[in-house]
Amino acid sequence: MTERLKDAYDVVVVGGGAAGLNGALMLARSRRSVVVVDAGSPRNAPAEGVHGLLARDGMPPAELLERGRAEVRRYGGHVVAGTVTEAVRDDGGFTVGLAGGRTVRARRLLVTTGLVDELPDVPGLAERWGRDVVHCPYCHGWEVRDQAIGVLSSGPMSVHQALLFRQLSDDVVFFAHTAPRPGGEQAEQLAARGVRVVEGEVAGLEVADDRLVGVRLAGGAVVARDALAVASRMTARGGFLAGLGLRPVEHPTGAGEHIPADTVGRTDVPGVWVAGNVTDLSAQVGAAAAAGAMAGAQINADLVAEEARDAVAARREPFSAESEARVCEAVLGDRRHGL
Incomplete structure (x- = not known):
């Protein structure tokens, strides 16, 4: 994946997932010099598909x-392996x-570095993450349909998550874990x-046999489950x-931290755009790719506007200088002729 890194580009894309690559694709097709710097740690790497x-x-x-x-x-963009520090x-x-000391200049930045999933401190979760320990019913639900599914309470969206997985199986158990038992409307x-x-x-x-067969409680009881x-x-x-x-800030849902941006990915820092999970915690691959494409198009439009302003200024400057020179020459000529 490594290519020679030039000193400067129109746009540096930080992160080579769906959002970053689709943003780079839009920019490269617009004849922008663009490089994608990818650390090689995609969030969905454990998933089969x-x-x-x-x-x-x-x-x-x-x-x-x-x-x-x-x-x-194919359109002239670069993709390099590296970690932006x-x-x-x-x-x-x-x-x-x-990392390693290299630097590169950019007129604009598109940040698509994604996010990190922080799991509860339960032995075995991380090792089976993306296999039979899952999080998204739209990403993994079909694959565990009609199985015995457990839902581990781990945040403000856990009851909602249980109701979503209930759509896929008649056998769903909600593990309260260290949280209070759901009450009120949620319990109902x-x-x-x-x-x-x-x-x-x-x-x-x-x-057993490299597959989940149950969830073990602190008291020793085991609840048979095929997926969690x-x-x-x-x-x-x-x-x-x-x-x-x-800096990342708390997401309104309480599900984690994100970098806020407007609907096209523009942040509060001029010249910096974001797309994908780094700003939209719930974005799947398709949504992330679409957001990257939108951000890429907006960055190109921003550069076009800047270049148009610079071109107008450059066009006006020579005419102003020439006009001033003609006026000076005319004044000097009048003086030479005693006028």
């Missing part, structure tokens, strides 16, 4: 990304620093939909933007 993406449903994530890189390169403003743009909803609530801390998972849904806390990968005064 990408789902809910029209005409690409079930495609392995690595294959989708490789196709995307090839498309960006900082970004600072300089005259007319930004300087982006990479779970009961009405036949979702049993199990109280008590979850101590670990039971695995967990709502992770999602945190944007945006620490390298601190030098620009741009």
Whole structure:
């Protein structure tokens, strides 16, 4: 994936997932010099396939990304392996620093670094993440349909998550874990939909023949389950933007942290756009790619407007200088002739 990194580009895209590659594709097709700097740690790497993406449903994530890189390169864009460690403003743009000491200048930045899923501290969750420990019913629900599904209470969206998985199976158990037992309307909803609530801390998972077979409680009891849904806390990968005064903030849902932006990905820092999970915690691959395309188009439009302003200023300046020279010459000529 590594290509020679030039000193400067119109746009540096930080992050080579669906959002970053689609943004770079739009920019490269607009004849912009663009480089995608990718750290190589996609969030969906553990998954067997990408789902809910029209005409690409079930495609392995690595294959989708490789196709995307090839498309960006087809139009002259660059894709390089590297980890961005900082970004600072300089005259007319930004300087982006990479691990290892390399730097590259950019007129604009598109940040598509995604997020990190922070899982509850339960042994075994991380090892089975993306397999039979899942989070999104739209990404993984069909694959666990009609199975015995558990939902681990891990945040403000856990009851909602249980109701979503109930659409896919008649056998859903809600593990309260370390949270209080749901009450009020939430308890009524779970009961009405036949979702049993199990109280008590979850101590670990039971695995046999490399598949989940149950959820073990702290008291030793094991509840047989084929799959476990967990709502992770999602945190944007945006620490390298601190030098620009741009930092992740708490998402309104309480599900994690994101970098706020307007509907086209423009942040509060002029010249910096974001797209995908770094700003939209719930975006699936298709939505992230669409957001990247929108941000890429908006960045190109922003550069076009800047170049038009510069061209008008340059066009006016010579005429102003020539006019001034003609006036001076005329005045001097009049003086030479005693007028």
